[in-house]
Amino acid sequence: MTFFLYSNILESLYPEIFLGFVAFGMLLMGRRVKNWMVYTTISIMALLISMILLILLDSGSQSFFGGAFVINNFGLYFALILITSSLYVSFTAGSELKHDPEIFFSIFLFVNIAMIIAAFSLNLIFIFIAFEGISVGTYILSAHGKTRRNLEASIKYFFTGVIATGFIVFGSSFYYLSTGTFNLVSVANAADIAKPSMLLALILLFVGFGFKLALVPLQQWAVDTYDGTKNPVSAFLSSGTKVLAFLIILRVFLVGFASMRTDVFYLFTIVSIITMTYGNFAALSENNLKRMLAYSSIAQAGYLILVLTVVSGSTSQFAFTVAIFAAMYYSLVYIFMKGGAFMATGAVNKEKVEINDLSGIGLKSPAFAISLGIMMLALAGIPPTAGFFAKYYLFLSLISGNLWYLAVIGILNSAISVFYYLRVIVVMFRPSSEEREFNLSNSILLPVIIGAVMSIGLSFLIFGYPYLSGIVAGLGVGA
Amino acid sequence: MFILYIFILAIIFAIISILMKKGSWEIAMVESLILMVFTSIYGLVRFSTYTGGMISTSSFAIDKSIGITFSTGMDGLSIALLFLTTVIMFAAIYTARNEKFDRRFFGLMMFTEVGLYGLLISRNFLFFYVFWEAIIIPVFLLIAIFGDSRKEKASLKFFVYTQIGSVFLLLSILTLFSYYGPSHNNVFTLNMSALLNPSFITKDITDKVPFWTYFALFGFFFAFLVKMPSFPLHSWLPDAYTSAPYPVTIVLSGAISLMGGYGFFAVLMPIASVIGAGIAWTIIGLGIFSLIYFALTAMFQTNTKKMMSYASAASMGFISISFGDGLLSSGQVSYTAFAGGIYQILAHGLIMGLVFASLYLIKQKAGTDSNLSVSGLWRDMPYISAFFLAGIMASLGLPGLAGFISEASIVLSSYYVLGAIIFLVIFGMIITASYHIWVVQKTLNGPFNENLGKIKDAKASEIALLSFLFIIILLLGVYPNLFFGPILNFVKGVI
Numbered sequence: 001m002t003f004f005l006y007s008n009i010l011e012s013l014y015p016e017i018f019l020g021f022v023a024f025g026m027l028l029m030g031r032r033v034k035n036w037m038v039y040t041t042i043s044i045m046a047l048l049i050s051m052i053l054l055i056l057l058d059s060g061s062q063s064f065f066g067g068a069f070v071i072n073n074f075g076l077y078f079a080l081i082l083i084t085s086s087l088y089v090s091f092t093a094g095s096e097l098k099h100d101p102e103i104f105f106s107i108f109l110f111v112n113i114a115m116i117i118a119a120f121s122l123n124l125i126f127i128f129i130a131f132e133g134i135s136v137g138t139y140i141l142s143a144h145g146k147t148r149r150n151l152e153a154s155i156k157y158f159f160t161g162v163i164a165t166g167f168i169v170f171g172s173s174f175y176y177l178s179t180g181t182f183n184l185v186s187v188a189n190a191a192d193i194a195k196p197s198m199l200l201a202l203i204l205l206f207v208g209f210g211f212k213l214a215l216v217p218l219q220q221w222a223v224d225t226y227d228g229t230k231n232p233v234s235a236f237l238s239s240g241t242k243v244l245a246f247l248i249i250l251r252v253f254l255v256g257f258a259s260m261r262t263d264v265f266y267l268f269t270i271v272s273i274i275t276m277t278y279g280n281f282a283a284l285s286e287n288n289l290k291r292m293l294a295y296s297s298i299a300q301a302g303y304l305i306l307v308l309t310v311v312s313g314s315t316s317q318f319a320f321t322v323a324i325f326a327a328m329y330y331s332l333v334y335i336f337m338k339g340g341a342f343m344a345t346g347a348v349n350k351e352k353v354e355i356n357d358l359s360g361i362g363l364k365s366p367a368f369a370i371s372l373g374i375m376m377l378a379l380a381g382i383p384p385t386a387g388f389f390a391k392y393y394l395f396l397s398l399i400s401g402n403l404w405y406l407a408v409i410g411i412l413n414s415a416i417s418v419f420y421y422l423r424v425i426v427v428m429f430r431p432s433s434e435e436r437e438f439n440l441s442n443s444i445l446l447p448v449i450i451g452a453v454m455s456i457g458l459s460f461l462i463f464g465y466p467y468l469s470g471i472v473a474g475l476g477v478g479a
Numbered sequence: 480m481f482i483l484y485i486f487i488l489a490i491i492f493a494i495i496s497i498l499m500k501k502g503s504w505e506i507a508m509v510e511s512l513i514l515m516v517f518t519s520i521y522g523l524v525r526f527s528t529y530t531g532g533m534i535s536t537s538s539f540a541i542d543k544s545i546g547i548t549f550s551t552g553m554d555g556l557s558i559a560l561l562f563l564t565t566v567i568m569f570a571a572i573y574t575a576r577n578e579k580f581d582r583r584f585f586g587l588m589m590f591t592e593v594g595l596y597g598l599l600i601s602r603n604f605l606f607f608y609v610f611w612e613a614i615i616i617p618v619f620l621l622i623a624i625f626g627d628s629r630k631e632k633a634s635l636k637f638f639v640y641t642q643i644g645s646v647f648l649l650l651s652i653l654t655l656f657s658y659y660g661p662s663h664n665n666v667f668t669l670n671m672s673a674l675l676n677p678s679f680i681t682k683d684i685t686d687k688v689p690f691w692t693y694f695a696l697f698g699f700f701f702a703f704l705v706k707m708p709s710f711p712l713h714s715w716l717p718d719a720y721t722s723a724p725y726p727v728t729i730v731l732s733g734a735i736s737l738m739g740g741y742g743f744f745a746v747l748m749p750i751a752s753v754i755g756a757g758i759a760w761t762i763i764g765l766g767i768f769s770l771i772y773f774a775l776t777a778m779f780q781t782n783t784k785k786m787m788s789y790a791s792a793a794s795m796g797f798i799s800i801s802f803g804d805g806l807l808s809s810g811q812v813s814y815t816a817f818a819g820g821i822y823q824i825l826a827h828g829l830i831m832g833l834v835f836a837s838l839y840l841i842k843q844k845a846g847t848d849s850n851l852s853v854s855g856l857w858r859d860m861p862y863i864s865a866f867f868l869a870g871i872m873a874s875l876g877l878p879g880l881a882g883f884i885s886e887a888s889i890v891l892s893s894y895y896v897l898g899a900i901i902f903l904v905i906f907g908m909i910i911t912a913s914y915h916i917w918v919v920q921k922t923l924n925g926p927f928n929e930n931l932g933k934i935k936d937a938k939a940s941e942i943a944l945l946s947f948l949f950i951i952i953l954l955l956g957v958y959p960n961l962f963f964g965p966i967l968n969f970v971k972g973v974i
Contacts, residue, residue, distance in 0.1 A: 383613060388612070422619070425620075425623070426631050462542060
């Protein structure tokens with residue numbers, strides 16, 4: 001199938017085209033209307049409509065451009081998750097960033113277009129372009145704000161990000177050199193692959209894409225950037241773009257490097273152990289709330305990429321299905337528990353929010369404290385939250401795949417992480433020595449409560465296992 | 480099915496408790512009383528003719544493809560511990576009549592009871608684990624919100640210790656689950672009775688015990704020994720017990736401590752034939768060491784609450800010893816050992832409930848629970864002193880009270896298994912008796928410490944609770960067959 005199918009590609013791109021029109025329209029409106037409420041409403045409506053379009057246009061599995069752009073249920077699931085994460089942060093974003101809302105939200109929608117395209121791409125060039133669309137957009141988003149801190153965060157992110165981009169281009173060219181194609185699926189069948197250049201491509205692409213997921217040793221930008229940007233932007237960076245980076249890593253290293261399973265296995269085993277251990281131990285001694293959450297999201301990325309070790313290191317079909325299901329489920333839950341936690345930091349009116357600044361909030365607003373507490377329990381993986389079931393499937397896949405030592409290391413890590421998550425809960429219920437003012441407006445309280453409800457409510461999605469395990473095959477790789 | 484309705488009732492009660500702004504003590508007290516009465520009636524009706532095995536089973540399939548069903552069932556072990564749970568929760572809530580405790584407190588207490596109830600009736604490993612963990616959260620919050628000045632450190636320590644234990648439990652459950660499917664035509668199940676099957680656990684092509692069996696056993700033992708707590712994994716206990724407010728201490732020592740023992744007898748006893756003699760001797764060694772070590776530590780405490788916390792931990796050593804004895808013996812001796820261990824969980828919980836409840840009254844009336852400054856309480860509070868003495872005597876195993884039955888059967892079976900080593904157990908019991916008597920001598924007898932000022936004896940309502948607990952302990956001491964019968968039938972059905 002190497003010929004181009006133009007006939008119905010346009011119809012499949014309606015959601016993206018629609019979002020693009022809305023984004024440009026916003027820029028035009030910006031001359032006259034400056035009210036953030038208007039832009040927030042428009043962008044929420046646009047995202048909802050694009051979500052409906054995505055579901056309506058779903059007509060089974062379709063492949064375009066010779067397998068470079070594949071629309072299937074697996075991609076659709078992730079596209080919907082990514083739009084959900086954007087929806088989740090938009091309301092708070094609008095009310096927190098009151099200046100130039102048209103610029104913020106049009107860029108935000110452009111990032112969403114790129115994310116939807118990336119969710120369906122199975123070709124390194126497509127992925128690269130979509131990935132750059134997201135990166136450039138998020139550089140601008142993280143610079144949005146009036147303080148030097150926002151700018152500093154964005155500059156750090158930008159410079160390191162550009163270097164990572166270079167690595168992706170370099171890696172893709174080595175990939176082409178050894179396989180003769182940029183497509184990820186067709187390589188899985190190729191028997192004769194030039195090994196040394198493929199190995200180089202593996203390392204270079206790992207650096208490029210691992211940067212966005214903030215895997216150790218490419219993590220340091222994340223802590224500074226999450227700390228320096230506005231809360232909704234850090235929520236979006238640490239949930240939406242992280243899930244997307246995870247999806248791309250799944251695609252590239254499981255589908256594209258299917259012929260090098262052992263190398264992928266060793267690489268990701270080492271990286272995941274280092275990443276989760278580093279993230280957890282760094283978070284243990286961190287007193288700044290946002291930096292603590294940033295380190296914890298590094299640790300969470302370490303858990304997430306355990307999925308790659310299962311799929312590449314085990315031959316069991318059951319382990320494979322459970323692992324990919326765990327990846328899908330974890331991504332969905334992660335958006336709410338992590339995004340909600342980041343947005344909750346807005347409750348304290350300070351530039352650098354210490355964990356101790358939350359003391360006394362449990363008495364002022366029990367709803368806030370209980371909701372944030374539930375999200376912390378979900379991040380720590382305590383039942384009956386959805387965070388537990390996500391970890392449950394993850395460790396189940398590790399054990400079914402005979403990877404004992406990884407399961408033990410992962411589970412000990414998650415036991416260590418309990419310590420710093422619970423510290424937040426303990427502090428919240430401690431009476432404060434001084435009188436503090438908290439910002440408990442609807443723009444803070446609402447997303448936090450939604451996050452908590454979803455962190456509990458999504459645990460019912462374990463009933464969806466039979467349905468979701470059916471679309472696991474859409475990844476394009478089997479055990 | 481009836482037990483399931485009581486469980487649903489408990490959930491409704493917990494939600495009511497956390498929502499009601501006024502009269503939270505009265506509501507919670509009545510709720511826990513109703514649960515206790517219903518559970519007792521259920522136990523009397525269904526277990527008077529119990530002959531072993533599982534009764535009152537029910538099952539709701541949630542996801543058959545990966546074996547998740549909400550299945551419940553009762554046996555002689557669960558009914559004994561369920562009775563203990565409801566009595567202890569009632570006693571703890573009854574004593575908590577204090578301005579300081581609001582609806583958060585009673586709501587969390589009721590959620591603890593829901594968790595314990597769910598744990599004891601679950602017959603599916605996923606729900607077993609979910610309830611196992613769900614108990615920790617309300618207890619953690621109870622210590623973290625209502626504890627004394629060291630509550631933050633104590634509550635975190637409690638949570639992290641038990642969490643590390645729990646994650647190993649989860650790993651073991653996942654291990655059994657993922658090895659069951661491939662050897663049973665890809666039928667996956669989390670049912671406890673299916674997974675805890677010795678012939679499946681030792682199944683291997685080469686007839687050797689496979690690696691994952693040891694892995695699973697290690698996880699189970701680790702998790703249960705943390706909760707017990709046994710010697711090297713106990714350091715959360717003194718902090719948690721002493722910084723928790725007294726009603727929570729009653730729950731910790733009476734109801735939360737049953738979890739470790741329940742794990743031993745519900746999860747590990749069915750696969751006893753897989754556990755080798757080496758592991759059994761290790762368990763006995765840990766039990767004896769815990770008994771002596773905690774007893775010696777208790778001797779040197781100046782705070783009576785802390786002393787009784789260590790005494791509680793020392794009594795749990797008997798459960799490890801009895802479990803090891805049961806593994807190493809067979810026939811009647813092993814029945815006696817296992818049944819004695821289960822009876823010890825029950826007796827220990829009730830006795831600690833009485834001890835801490837009367838200690839709480841002493842603390843309230845005399846203003847301190849340090850045994851250096853309290854003396855001669857007989858003069859001004861004879862009733863409370865009498866019940867405290869009764870609790871202490873039951874704790875050291877006086878014949879006629881509940882503790883004697885279990886300790887006698889454990890010592891008896893230990894004699895068959897351990898031979899001369901039994902003198903270590905006796906040595907531990909002598910130390911236990913000595914500091915128990917010493918604390919009575921110090922606080923109750925002797926000249927009254929006039930610095931305490933004028934102190935009052937208990938009110939009628941407080942005496943009612945203490946006598947209620949004492950009557951149960953006495954009843955279990957003079958008519959042990961009430962629970963020993965079902966327990967023995969349960970043990971015979973499993974082994």
